Amino acid sequence: MTRIHLACVAAALVLAGLSGCSSEAGNSNSPAIELLNVSYDPTRELWKAINYAFTAKHEKEAGQALNIRVTHAGSSSQARSVIEGLEADVVTLAMWTDTDAVARAGLIDAGWESELPNNALPYSSTIVFVVRKGNPKQIQDWPDLLKQGVEIITPNPKTSGNGKLSFLAAWGAALDRGGSEADALAYVTELFKHVPVLDSGARAATVTFAQKKIGDVHLTWENEARLEVQEAQGELEIVYPSASILAEPLVAVVDANVKRHGTADIAREYLEFLYTEEAQEIIARNYYRPSKEAILAKHKEDFPEIRLFRISAVAKDWADAHARYFAEGAVFDKISEGSRGEQ
Amino acid sequence: MSEPHLQFVAHDRRAAPSASTTTGVPAAASTRTLVPLRQSTRIAARSLGTTRAGDLTSGPGLRARATVTGTAAIEQVSSARAEARDAVPTNDLSNWKNAQQDPLWVRLTLIGLAVGSLLLLVIIPVANVFYQALSAGLHAYWDNLFNDPDTRHSIWLTLIVAPTAVGANLVFGVAAAWAIARFRFPGRSALTTLIDLPFAISPVVAGLQLVLLFGLRGYFGPWLREHDIHVIFALPGLILATMFVTLPFIARELIPVLEAIGPDEELAAVSLGARGWQVLWKITLPNIKWGLLYGILLCNARAMGEFGAVYVVSGHIPGQTQTMPLRVDRLFQGYNTPGSFALASLLMLLALVTLVLKTVLERRTQRELAEAAKLHTVEIES
Structure with missing residues (x-):
């Protein structure tokens, strides 16, 4: 019995040690760039498709592996997590007020809406x-x-x-x-x-x-x-x-985090990709209203015209x-x- | 129980106290009520040679008693049995039984209610988890479990978080239980209450207090950020949250076991020159092993299934900080019902294995406790 207990304790300690090592190894040795996109609840399907397209494009063009992770939950609680230290490179939240809360915590530089085309609004919804x-x-x-x-x-x-x-x-x-x-x-x-x-x-x-x-x-x-x-x-x-x-789920780069991660360029490129024809097409196929008029017109039957105020x-x-x-x-x-x- | 016999024994015991030290069985057997009598029967039977060595987990006292001669023991067994028969008259028993009997319809309704609610609340949902998980076929089930890298990672993550938390609580639990059971010190009851605290606190609050401590806006957050140490939304946070909610399990399980066993053997070991670690490895741990394993098992089951506290500190990053229960939730919310039920069924299987092991261990723990209690009785009498 004594042996077994020793073994138990030893195993626990080894596991604890290993887990510490493995998490560190994952951060430093991995060749792929990691991006974390903190989003709101119903965007799972959208980001899955967008990430697939962007990763493929980036790997082809820059020859560099890219791993984008996305988290989903209620928009306000996601903003809260980022404020508390969740290492988001970009936030793609449902409400302007949530992104603004992250900005007011000092994590996003002022004037973020004008950093990206169309007032940082790649798609809208209702x-x-x-x-x-x-x-x-x-x-x-x-x-x-x-x-x-x-x-x-x-x-x-x-x-x-x-x-x-x-x-x-x-x-x-x-x-x-x-x-x-x-x-x-x-x-x-x-x-x-x-x-x-x-x-x-x-x-x-x-x-x-x-x-x-x-x-x-x-x-x-x-x-x-x-x-x-x-x-x-x-x-x-x-x-x-x-x-x-007219719902405006704005997108923003979390400046304070990307500076530390060294991912400022790729994060920006990621969000700018949303405005390309390819991404706008994906957006429309996932039933978000694309900001590009041409693509929206192409998918007219999917988006019945109603007065959007x-x-x-x-x-x-x-x-x-x-x-x-x-x-x-x-x-x-x-x-x-x-x-x-x-x- | 015949009056003269009782008087004789009592007299015998008072008159010759020294006899009980050398022939412990007769003295122990013939005093008092039914319970010690039964025990004395067993002890007597053991002294006849039917005892397995392993059953005598006793101190020196019982071993001395085992020197009783065979004939004395046989006499003792038969007299003990006779006394036991006399003590409870048979017709009393049958009256007792009649008084307990309810009308048929009452019994059927109650049994029906119990079976029905068990079926509705436990059996059907459990069966449904497996049904849903396997509804798309075995192949899809396997795919859902092991071909989705994020799900695979969640299994792996749970297998890191749970044992680490259990390991930490094992060290803490044994130390704390031993201190509480063996010593009287100022703050002892405060410590006992503190150990119970995680039972009383909602897991969500447990998670939130970690966020308040280690979050970027918390007390240690800015310092941790400066030194690039990740606690919240990373593995250490998951482990801390799991450790907090499973803190009481091992200590709570061990305190009664240690109290029942008593300090005698440890004292004996110390008096024979054993050092602290020797006492721990050779005396204490072997004595509490089944209780300890039971505690570990419960602790592990809770650690693997923990949702609330981990939910708050996880950040839900797939492939990084999603444990199995969190992954089940996320898959379900993402309309991936077969995937979420497949993973849920795996958690359920773990629970069923835990349940079987628990039943086995529970029996052994109870035996250990009974053994300790019995020794206690015998020693008080002798």
Whole structure:
């Protein structure tokens, strides 16, 4: 028995030692350049395809192996991780406010939006509806959401980019119909009374709607909606409302990190690649709206034309939208307090 | 139990205390209640030669007792049996049984409920994991497990993180349990509480406190960054988080075992000139081996399955900081159901192996505890 114990302890120590060594070896001896892209929840399929294309291109042109890793989670929690020290070379988050939080932590240099073409926006997206097969509740546009007995699934605006955008889309659509601020407030207040559960992230809300089969309509990213409908194999349908918000998932190089990694050039090249025809094509095929007009026109049938209003329709900019609607004690907090009070 | 006999023995014991040291069995057997009686029967049987050497994990006291002559022991066995029969009258037993009997429908409903909920809560979900994992065929199952480099890495990572955390907790657990069981010192109860703390703290909080310490905005973060040492979002963070949540398992398992065994053998060894390490390797560890293995097993099971604390400090970098449970979650969220269930089934298999080993070890631990308790009783009596 004594021997076995000795062996156990020795094995544990050796393993501990080995693991230390192996992690160091992985960092220094590996010939491939490593890039870490910290992204938001529903972009898995997109980045998989983009990375494949970019890695192949880079290896052919520069003759250098490249290994790009991508992490996915709720946009705000990803920003938080980068702020706490996650070694991201680039961030490709859902909301301007999240990228801005990383910048304000001193990790991204000021003026990052102007570093890349099209205000650092290689693709855009919007919020659309997903309904059950045959659209049994006849939901065609925003006002239909308030029909008696309609249950709406959307994630929590406090924690999720999808949630914030759903809120802003609903608000902006009310204004778009010619309503006043007070009408918009009344509409959105009523809308959140139809929400039975507020999940914390986009994918969690998708699971609630598509797999747990809760609710009649799911307000979600256009690309997420397309995937969700594909996965459901005929059980779900997409409905495009007449107007919705233009979502701007900006991209940025994390300057403080790439300086230390020595990856500034390759990181920049990676993000610039997003604006090439090849990448824009991949973006369109993954149901994000490409920023290049020509490619967008080519995939016209995939992206039905709806009125997309910018954030300026509902607030001065993304920061102002956050302060007005989602900050502590702001509109959304008042709405949820109000509805709790009535129940 | 016949009155005169009891009096006689009691008298005998009082009158000749020295007899019990040389003929321990008769004295021990004939005093007191049913439990020592049974034990004395066993001890007597052992002294007849039916004992396996391994069963006598005792101190010098029992070995001395084993010198009782065969005939004395036989007499003792038969009298002990007779007493045991007398002690519990048979018709009392049958009354007891009748009182316990519930109407048929009550029994059927309760059994049905128990079986039903087990089926619903345990058996069906477990079976479903394997069903889902294998639904695309064995070949796809193998592909999902070992041809995806990130999944392969997550298995490898778990096999590094869990044993390292267990190893660290092994050293800590044995030391702490020994200190707590053998010594009275100021702060002893504080230490015991501290060891329990990870049980009480939510794993997410455990992870967050590591972020607060080692994160870039935490206390040590800037210094670590300056020296290019990675803790959070790297292997050390995963190990620290796992160590924290599995801290109590080994120590908690060992404290009762050490307390039951008592310090006698260690004291004897020291009195015979053994040094600290000798006592540890030759006396303490062999005595607690089954309890220790059981603790290691539980600790390892938790370490491999840990999700919450590791989730917070991982950063979810595929192929770098994703352990098996995290990978299962990510695969599932990425619509890769067969892949996630394949990996989940592997975790499940580990759990089933753990369960079998646990049952075996549990029996041995209990035997060890019983043995220790028995020695204790006998020694008090002698």
